[in-house]
Amino acid sequence: GDSVTQTEGLVTLTEGLPVMLNCTYQSTYSPFLFWYVQHLNEAPKLLLKSFTDNKRPEHQGFHATLHKSSSSFHLQKSSAQLSDSALYYCALSDRPGYQNFYFGKGTSLTVIP
Amino acid sequence: GGIITQTPKFLIGQEGQKLTLKCQQNFNHDTMYWYRQDSGKGLRLIYYSITENDLQKGDLSEGYDASREKKSSFSLTVTSAQKNEMAVFLCASSIPGTKNTGQLYFGEGSKLTVL
Numbered sequence: 001g002d003s004v005t006q007t008e009g010l011v012t013l014t015e016g017l018p019v020m021l022n023c024t025y026q027s028t029y030s031p032f033l034f035w036y037v038q039h040l041n042e043a044p045k046l047l048l049k050s051f052t053d054n055k056r057p058e059h060q061g062f063h064a065t066l067h068k069s070s071s072s073f074h075l076q077k078s079s080a081q082l083s084d085s086a087l088y089y090c091a092l093s094d095r096p097g098y099q100n101f102y103f104g105k106g107t108s109l110t111v112i113p
Numbered sequence: 114g115g116i117i118t119q120t121p122k123f124l125i126g127q128e129g130q131k132l133t134l135k136c137q138q139n140f141n142h143d144t145m146y147w148y149r150q151d152s153g154k155g156l157r158l159i160y161y162s163i164t165e166n167d168l169q170k171g172d173l174s175e176g177y178d179a180s181r182e183k184k185s186s187f188s189l190t191v192t193s194a195q196k197n198e199m200a201v202f203l204c205a206s207s208i209p210g211t212k213n214t215g216q217l218y219f220g221e222g223s224k225l226t227v228l
């Protein structure tokens with residue numbers, strides 16, 4: 001079955017250092033990949049989603065590249081900011097009709113001064 | 114833009130009690146979901162519904178019932194609350210995508226505590 005594996009647990013970074021959160025997946029279809037971000041006491045919201053035409057999605061300084069050969073969609077940012085502290089979920093959707101989403105277990109990122 | 118409203122935001126119940134969470138969306142989305150969020154376990158799907166009066170079980174449906182009586186609302190019932198249970202329940206909705214896949218829009222969650 002479909003599944004998503006991401007950097008688990010807690011990641012603590014110093015402000016200004018690069019961010020790299022790993023996400024790999026298994027799917028019997030050709031899925032779409034997403035990164036969702038949830039700040040404290042807020043709803044999860046979409047940060048990035050993969051494109052079908054090999055473009056690299058970017059938002060708020062974050063980017064991710066879908067590599068089908070390695071089944072990965074790692075989240076990256078060149079320089080962490082304090083406001084990036086949040087819970088990050090990698091997710092995949094395998095059906096274009098009604099959406100069947102699979103989420104990873106989440107990575108809690110804390111950026112310190 | 115639209116919004117997803119979950120009620121109540123906090124729910125405290127007793128062991129064995131039947132408890133109901135409600136979700137309303139004004140996006141006019143077809144598909145709605147209930148996820149359970151536990152620390153370290155990610156988001157796990159309880160039920161989803163692709164249209165009014167449709168119900169589909171997710172991986173975590175045991176112990177829950179759901180109801181989609183109209184397009185804009187989706188309710189989740191904990192049939193028998195378990196003592197010491199604590200979790201956040203997230204409602205979401207989406208448009209089925211075609212060329213570009215849809216995305217999920219989430220509510221802010223309902224936090225359940227069972228005494």
